[in-house]
Amino acid sequence: MISRPDGRHFGVSELAQECFNGSQTLYFLLEAALGGELYATYNRKGLHGSEKHAKFYIAGTVCALAHLHDRRIIYRDLKPENLLLNESGQLKLTDMGLAKFVVGKTFTTCGTPDYFAPELISSTGHTIAVDWWTLGILLFEFMAGHPPFESPTPVETYSKVMKGIGKVKMPPKCQGAIGDLIKGLLKKEPSERLPMRPGAIQNVKDHKWYVGFNWEGMESQKLDPPYKPIVKSKKDMTNFVARKDDMPNQIEYEDDESEWDQDFAT
Template identity: 40%
Template sequence: MSKTTAPEMVWKLSDFEIGRALGKGKFGNVYLAREVKSKYVVALKVMFKADLTKHKAVHQLKREIEIQSHLRHPNILRLFGYFYDDNRVYLILEYAKEGELYDKLRKMHAFDNQTAANYIYQIIDALECCHSRKVIHRDIKPENILIGANGDLKIADFGWCVHSPSSRETVCGTLDYLAPEMILRQPYNEKVDLWCLGVLTYEFLVGKPPFEHKDQLVTYKRIVNVDVQYPNEVNDLARSFINGVSLL
């Protein structure tokens, strides 16, 4: 889809054939689509301007577009371009044929050691790319990781991403994956993504996040105290890795 890299290209909805819905988000839906001339298949994320304005998410979307469009890595979902009309904003995204990693994890309950290690290696590689460009994702979790046609993972949903400053105190992301410094409203940096990596590894192997509890206050306390309780099936190497990234 070479046309998407041309800065002078102005896209419009009629440039695409729209197919089935792939998913639903807070501000709109994602559809399977095909660019008319090249027949290249993409995912088209359609968001309503009114919803973006209502939830004060316009700046967030602009930041997401600016950051994700410049990231090039096989394990990061590609943002080819965007366009808009009177009512909607459209993001032209790489199509990850196998869908959300979350769905695969729920279906299998947990991954075996080899699968988990392979997946974590790919996420590490993608995060190294992000951090080398001073980008913090801030919301790494199974729902925000997609699977491509060849089985490779793709980090997606850069809605909470930010260019890393020397310190940052904004609380964002998903409760089970929040780092202690976020909960304590302390300055933080790209290491919050590494904390998420430890939580993700645990969830891959056990089937649920390590601090999950029906009482949110208990979850907060367990995170701040780094209270990780391992089932017997988690081996020593995995425990060492999780503890290592959690205590950075």
Template identity: 35%
Template sequence: MSNHPHICQLLDAFKTDTRYYLVFEHAEGGDLFEAIKELGKLTEIDASLVIAQTASALSYLHARKIVHRDIKPENLLLSRRWHVRLCDFGLACTVLGPLFRVCGTPTYCAPEVLKECGYGYPADIWSLGVLLHVLLLGYAPFRSGDRTRLFRLITQGRIHFELPEWRRISTYARDLVSRMMNTNVDKRPRAIEILAHPWILQSKEADD
């Protein structure tokens, strides 16, 4: 996994009598969560860079039958401005069939994970969609201090595109959010398909 440019490299590993230690490359820019806290939200071009790089990392993992299961800003390290590396594989596992363990960060969990009906790679895509929502608007699509209500909102999966803050967001960006956060797992794009979405391609051209 460490051969991918957007996956954090493991440099060393060792153990003591009581603990195991993993040494990863230094991320001089901290993590994406801290950057979002400081800026509030990202421009569409910057957000597209983050999503494209993370989708590339997920495509690499999924091709090797690995699901990450904890995509969120805290697990994306910045080696330089908007150059991200996916880290924290503590919940990652090999996909040999449907998975049933409920795990991950609740706000970013896919509906099928919470329903315990079996899930796989599309759960990572949902989490990436939640991340895109956060990058564009500065907050998660489903929020509640009550976990039961939060889970109900997630499983319903209604994104409020009618809110005023969505008016400044491009049609292509809204389209990608809605596709990645489709409650029907079969209709979510694969990670490699996200890289070919018009919003990603258009933003890449603008950045070049």
């Protein structure tokens, strides 16, 4: 759900094909992405360290974030688990639970600790620049197999984040042109991150790591994905592994009789 500054919500009907409500749950019928989670795909196929795959999936994420940012929406929860593949292998950004419509800055501390930007930790307010920081973390993780500031506890992670990427020993797969891009995204000062400078996302497209990349084909979804999942039918769920342990805790909902959900279909 995407939040307005006044606390109201919007955009659900645009994100969902249909909406339904029951006594305990709101249901959003979304487009099926039957290729599975990118996180599971990377682990199952051993894709960490592959520049070919990283270029494609980072480019797709850039396009998705740019689409949201053009509409003043900050995503705030980028990680491999929130990237899905459709049946042709094209990338889909999912889970808008922390996305927010923002004019100026917002101060909510949220996200995944390994992906926290310095301004989130210091509570100085954040803008769309926070999403470009998470893109740098994602690229590092695609290549190294783990995020750059990973630690046993969140507090230790935050300490490393505040020290900066300059204190991180860059693995061989994260050196050279790709390392330059990672460091250009992981600037402590939000305004210095590559897409926040004059030129915006074109700075990423023109980066030396992306020399020769077909951005036009990427944006039109005509560029062949580096990996095409096996999907046998429109009901084939084999690319997902659902475990009971992964289900969220069920909290009984008490209706406050405000009829806030009266516009939802039933």
